[in-house]
Amino acid sequence: MNCPDCDGNINVPADASVGEIVSCPDCGADFEISKKSGSIELKKAETVGEDWGE
Amino acid sequence: MSKISIVFDRVRAEEKMLQKEAEQLGHDTTSIDAKITRFSTESKKTDYDFGNVVLERCVSYFRGIHFTACLEFLDIPVINTFEVANNCGNKMLTSLLLSKHKVPTPKTYFSFSAEAARENLDKVGYPLVIKPIIGSWGRSVVPLKDKDTVDALFEIREFTDGPHDRIFYLQEMVKRPPRDLRAIIV
Numbered sequence: 001m002n003c004p005d006c007d008g009n010i011n012v013p014a015d016a017s018v019g020e021i022v023s024c025p026d027c028g029a030d031f032e033i034s035k036k037s038g039s040i041e042l043k044k045a046e047t048v049g050e051d052w053g054e
Numbered sequence: 055m056s057k058i059s060i061v062f063d064r065v066r067a068e069e070k071m072l073q074k075e076a077e078q079l080g081h082d083t084t085s086i087d088a089k090i091t092r093f094s095t096e097s098k099k100t101d102y103d104f105g106n107v108v109l110e111r112c113v114s115y116f117r118g119i120h121f122t123a124c125l126e127f128l129d130i131p132v133i134n135t136f137e138v139a140n141n142c143g144n145k146m147l148t149s150l151l152l153s154k155h156k157v158p159t160p161k162t163y164f165s166f167s168a169e170a171a172r173e174n175l176d177k178v179g180y181p182l183v184i185k186p187i188i189g190s191w192g193r194s195v196v197p198l199k200d201k202d203t204v205d206a207l208f209e210i211r212e213f214t215d216g217p218h219d220r221i222f223y224l225q226e227m228v229k230r231p232p233r234d235l236r237a238i239i240v
């Protein structure tokens with residue numbers, strides 16, 4: 001798929017699931033794999049929040 | 055066999071492993087994106103398909119705990135419960151509970167303004183460790199070894215001025231080897 005920011009080529013693995021993060025090898029931007037009306041698209045990933053943890 | 059839902063905001067290796075493991079144990083398992091789920095005061099359990107139990111796995115603590123409140127409103131069992139997440143997600147509440155139930159814990163001092171925090175430091179002396187009451191991965195956990203560090207840090211807190219910057223959690227410095235020590239209390 002193409003990077004929404006720089007048009008670089010982002011490889012989305014076949015076994016990837018919705019909600020996973022992929023990075024653009026060209027510009028480094030992170031995207032979340034999402035599904036909209038059946039088709040896969042790349043959504044800008046959320047940035048690390050103050051309340052993030054595990 | 056039961057139906058399990060895993061609520062996520064970002065799928066990491068852990069969420070995939072949990073899903074795989076649950077399926078191997080024969081449980082019907084689905085993943086649900088917290089970011090695209092909606093609730094209301096009119097919501098009913100039957101409007102959703104969360105199954106018998108939900109694992110709340112959001113990376114964002116606030117998102118997770120509010121999502122949990124909605125699920126519990128619908129009488130859906132959630133791991134962790136709102137009460138557990140609330141107590142364990144807030145270092146001050148955790149420290150108070152540990153102490154109250156006589157579980158040994160480092161001496162910790164609480165105050166609610168920079169001024170009172172300085173008084174704490176003057177009384178107890180250096181070094182003390184300051185921590186944001188909500189946070190993870192050791193972020194902004196800082197040893198306060200002298201007045202200069204305190205001045206710098208308190209000034210930053212004044213600028214950021216987030217709701218949690220008014221809560222000062224100061225803890226005695228625990229002597230430890232140069233590696234991470236973790237105690238899990240069940």
Ligand SMILES: Nc1ncnc2c1ncn2[C@@H]1O[C@H](COP(=O)(O)OP(=O)(O)OP(=O)(O)O)[C@@H](O)[C@H]1O
Pocket residue numbers: 053054160183185189190191192193195225226227228229230233234235
């Ligand atoms: N009182 C203390 N004395 C000495 N070192 C400390 C003290 N408190 C914390 N630390 C060090 O800082 C690390 C992070 O502290 P703590 O676990 O309180 O923060 P956290 O943000 O909740 O991190 P995590 O996400 O790993 O739970 C600890 O693992 C330990 O190495």
Ligand SMILES: [Mg+2]
Pocket residue numbers: 189190191
């Ligand atoms: Mg922690």
Ligand SMILES: [Zn+2]
Pocket residue numbers: 003004005006007008024025026027028029
């Ligand atoms: Zn790019």
